[in-house]
Amino acid sequence: MTKRLLVVSLLLIAAVITISGPVAAADQTIKIATQSPLSGDQSAVGVDIKRGAELALEQMSAPLVKMGFKVELAPFDDQANPDTGVANAKRIVSDPAILSVVGHYNSGVQIPSSEVYHTSGLANVSPANTNPKVTTRGYMEVNRIVGRDDVQGVVGADFAAGKKVKSVFVVHDKTAYGQGIAEFFKKRAEEKGMKMLGFEGTEEKANFDSLLSPILAGNPDLVYFGGMYSQAAVLFKQAREKGYMGIFLSDDGFDSSDAVKIGGQTLLDGGGTFYSTVSGPASIYPGTAKFVADFKAKYNAAPQPFAAQGYDCMGICLKAIEAAVKANGNKFPARAAVTKAIRDMKDYEGITGKFTFNSIGDPTIAKYFVIQVASPSPAKWSDNPVVETLDIAPPK
Amino acid sequence: MKRFLKSINVPELLRPLGQLIFFSLGSTIFLSAIALVLALILDRTVVGQTLFERLNVSLYTYTLVNLPQVAIDGLTIGFVYAAIALGYTMVYGVLEFINFAHSEIFAVGAFVGVEILIALDTFGILADASILMAYIYLILAILGGMLAAGGLAVAVERVAYRPLRHASRLVPLISAIGVSFLLQDVIRLVESLTTGQFNRIFPTFGNFDSRVILAKMTMGTTPITLGMSIKSIIVIVSAVLMLVALNYLVNATKIGKAIRAVAQDHPTASLMGIDVNRIISLTFLVGGMLGGAAGVLYALKFTRIDPFVGFFPGLKAFTAAVLGGIGNMTGALLGGIVLGMLETFAGSYMGVFTMGAAGSEYKDIFAFSILILVLIFRPQGLMGANVAQKA
Numbered sequence: 001m002t003k004r005l006l007v008v009s010l011l012l013i014a015a016v017i018t019i020s021g022p023v024a025a026a027d028q029t030i031k032i033a034t035q036s037p038l039s040g041d042q043s044a045v046g047v048d049i050k051r052g053a054e055l056a057l058e059q060m061s062a063p064l065v066k067m068g069f070k071v072e073l074a075p076f077d078d079q080a081n082p083d084t085g086v087a088n089a090k091r092i093v094s095d096p097a098i099l100s101v102v103g104h105y106n107s108g109v110q111i112p113s114s115e116v117y118h119t120s121g122l123a124n125v126s127p128a129n130t131n132p133k134v135t136t137r138g139y140m141e142v143n144r145i146v147g148r149d150d151v152q153g154v155v156g157a158d159f160a161a162g163k164k165v166k167s168v169f170v171v172h173d174k175t176a177y178g179q180g181i182a183e184f185f186k187k188r189a190e191e192k193g194m195k196m197l198g199f200e201g202t203e204e205k206a207n208f209d210s211l212l213s214p215i216l217a218g219n220p221d222l223v224y225f226g227g228m229y230s231q232a233a234v235l236f237k238q239a240r241e242k243g244y245m246g247i248f249l250s251d252d253g254f255d256s257s258d259a260v261k262i263g264g265q266t267l268l269d270g271g272g273t274f275y276s277t278v279s280g281p282a283s284i285y286p287g288t289a290k291f292v293a294d295f296k297a298k299y300n301a302a303p304q305p306f307a308a309q310g311y312d313c314m315g316i317c318l319k320a321i322e323a324a325v326k327a328n329g330n331k332f333p334a335r336a337a338v339t340k341a342i343r344d345m346k347d348y349e350g351i352t353g354k355f356t357f358n359s360i361g362d363p364t365i366a367k368y369f370v371i372q373v374a375s376p377s378p379a380k381w382s383d384n385p386v387v388e389t390l391d392i393a394p395p396k
Numbered sequence: 397m398k399r400f401l402k403s404i405n406v407p408e409l410l411r412p413l414g415q416l417i418f419f420s421l422g423s424t425i426f427l428s429a430i431a432l433v434l435a436l437i438l439d440r441t442v443v444g445q446t447l448f449e450r451l452n453v454s455l456y457t458y459t460l461v462n463l464p465q466v467a468i469d470g471l472t473i474g475f476v477y478a479a480i481a482l483g484y485t486m487v488y489g490v491l492e493f494i495n496f497a498h499s500e501i502f503a504v505g506a507f508v509g510v511e512i513l514i515a516l517d518t519f520g521i522l523a524d525a526s527i528l529m530a531y532i533y534l535i536l537a538i539l540g541g542m543l544a545a546g547g548l549a550v551a552v553e554r555v556a557y558r559p560l561r562h563a564s565r566l567v568p569l570i571s572a573i574g575v576s577f578l579l580q581d582v583i584r585l586v587e588s589l590t591t592g593q594f595n596r597i598f599p600t601f602g603n604f605d606s607r608v609i610l611a612k613m614t615m616g617t618t619p620i621t622l623g624m625s626i627k628s629i630i631v632i633v634s635a636v637l638m639l640v641a642l643n644y645l646v647n648a649t650k651i652g653k654a655i656r657a658v659a660q661d662h663p664t665a666s667l668m669g670i671d672v673n674r675i676i677s678l679t680f681l682v683g684g685m686l687g688g689a690a691g692v693l694y695a696l697k698f699t700r701i702d703p704f705v706g707f708f709p710g711l712k713a714f715t716a717a718v719l720g721g722i723g724n725m726t727g728a729l730l731g732g733i734v735l736g737m738l739e740t741f742a743g744s745y746m747g748v749f750t751m752g753a754a755g756s757e758y759k760d761i762f763a764f765s766i767l768i769l770v771l772i773f774r775p776q777g778l779m780g781a782n783v784a785q786k787a
Contacts, residue, residue, distance in 0.1 A: 174757075199752070200747070201755075202756065205700065206694070206700065209473065210739065210742070210744045210759055214747050217620065233700075241607060262597050
């Protein structure tokens with residue numbers, strides 16, 4: 001008897017759903033696109049950005065579903081290639097169901113692709129792009145939840161100040177990236193009252209003897225290098241061999257296990273070696289424990305860097321779409337409304353931080369990390385401990 | 397045994413040693429004097445005051461205290477340049493053209509040596525090698541680099557230069573530039589196919605990284621230690637050994653006599669029963685071996701190499717050869733030492749003398765300006781070019 005009742009009630013429910021379905025039907029599918037490298041040598045990170053977004057969609061689309069929408073993920077593979085990214089972007093903007101984009105991994109792909117989003121008024125939330133130009137173009141549509149390259153120098157200087165460093169010598173590699181970071185470091189270090197014993201650019205890759213003479217003579221508390229590990233590690237090694245015992249500090253260009261292959265034990269001697277970066281290991285973020293567990297359960301693998309940021313970007317998109325839907329009387333919102341809702345969002349509680357965007361789309365507070373080199377073995381590079389986590393506002 | 401000992405031409409062994417010591421001391425004293433005079437002059441000016449404010453020490457003291465270390469660093473790189481420069485100068489001596497592929501022959505030597513050591517390291521042999529064994533492995537790597545580079549130099553001569561020997565002089569020069577590019581990309585190709593890496597890193601083993609402390613000084617409040625790493629000593633000692641051996645080969649043996657004869661006049665030399673082609677191959681072999689050994693020593697000293705590692709040392713060694721007088725072996729020694737010293741002195745002191753406006757990044761500009769000046773007043777180079785007379 002009860003069985004029959006159950007069957008009848010189920011049939012009734014099914015009937016209600018099929019009847020009510022077409023009523024709310026037209027334009028009821030909401031799509032959110034992801035763009036990241038799903039193939040090629042950067043696909044490990046790219047696929048996990050997509051997976052993070054996918055997981056967020058599953059866990060947080062309930063409010064929109066309740067309002068009668070079908071929420072779908074539209075993953076695109078930008079192949080870490082600007083041309084592919086732009087071509088995908090054109091396909092994305094031509095699909096009216098897509099209300100926002102989570103992506104990209106490479107700044108070089110994000111910058112041209114976001115030009116397309118900008119002309120179509122489609123919102124983009126970036127989980128990983130750190131180039132200042134991503135936001136400094138001032139596009140309403142473009143936002144990111146990570147820090148900026150030009151803040152890293154400041155992070156380094158603040159870290160040095162925390163270490164009671166009185167004098168520094170700054171070296172950079174004369175590239176836009178390395179010199180840029182070094183100049184920001186210098187400016188901040190001088191503001192903090194550190195003595196600037198030298199500021200030198202060099203393309204030298206092997207023989208740092210003559211550059212080291214003024215460094216050793218000045219014997220600064222800290223030597224800063226703006227650039228890539230392939231120069232920095234050689235410089236640090238030679239400095240240590242000549243008896244310099246202070247602290248070495250570099251930027252995220254140093255984040256490669258090859259750095260210890262070159263420098264070995266010398267990086268650990270004396271004051272040690274540190275580097276700054278915008279993306280810490282997932283375990284460092286307070287809210288990620290549940291995410292990591294869910295991620296492992298679903299995909300049977302530990303999340304790569306930026307997967308948690310992918311999760312947060314999707315969360316922000318969903319929240320903003322929900323707000324835009326509500327503002328539009330529970331109807332399918334315009335893209336402009338979603339764009340505005342993202343920018344207007346206050347204190348979104350993500351797993352990698354609390355996000356509010358400023359007028360150009362940078363997070364008002366971004367997290368930066370200073371990591372210490374802890375082992376001379378290249379295999380243990382990813383175990384390097386985070387020694388400092390800083391929350392810093394983007395530059396004006 | 398007695399006859400063997402008697403056959404050794406002792407003055408020819410001592411002469412290059414004497415020359416090396418004389419050149420090293422001479423350029424050190426000369427450049428030190430210039431640096432000190434400049435320091436004395438600038439001490440009273442704003443330059444000295446700026447330094448005093450920054451380091452609490454007078455410019456003169458600063459210069460003086462740093463001198464020994466700067467001289468040692470300059471000598472080390474100078475000997476490397478000299479060893480490479482000999483390859484350029486020997487080829488110029490016999491063929492009168494610049495073998496621009498020599499910088500890649502140097503790079504191949506460096507790669508072969510480093511790959512041998514990396515292979516030993518992956519088998520775990522290097523990690524627990526005793527000091528003695530570490531030196532044996534290092535010598536093995538140097539010999540490997542020498543053989544590979546020497547063989548390659550001979551092959552390049554046979555394939556790319558010999559067919560062009562009677563063409564106009566610009567033709568083998570272009571061929572050499574072509575070979576240079578080709579070899580760079582061949583190294584890159586081989587490395588990317590086998591190891592998939594662009595940078596190769598000299599493994600850490602033995603006691604090469606430790607440092608012999610010669611003296612400790614204080615400058616103002618800063619302690620300065622004067623020292624030399626073991627590997628710098630290895631570089632200098634091996635370079636000196638090679639230079640002496642080469643000098644002996646060219647100046648005191650029968651083969652050397654043949655090389656000198658070929659350098660003077662190909663047709664006449666062949667009339668005297670000298671196989672000119674063989675002697676030219678031999679010249680490339682010897683020059684290439686020196687370059688290859690210099691490559692391994694360079695990798696030992698500076699740790700990291702990549703397929704383009706040969707370009708700058710090659711260019712500087714070529715400059716050194718011209719500075720000393722191209723075609724002249726003693727000139728190449730002098731040129732290498734002087735250029736290495738100039739560059740290190742300029743890099744170390746320019747920053748201070750110009751109040752940080754032109755730091756060590758401009759050392760090459762300075763060194764090359766001196767080269768231009770020397771060539772304006774002595775176009776044949778410091779020692780005079782040894783250009784063979786051609787009919």
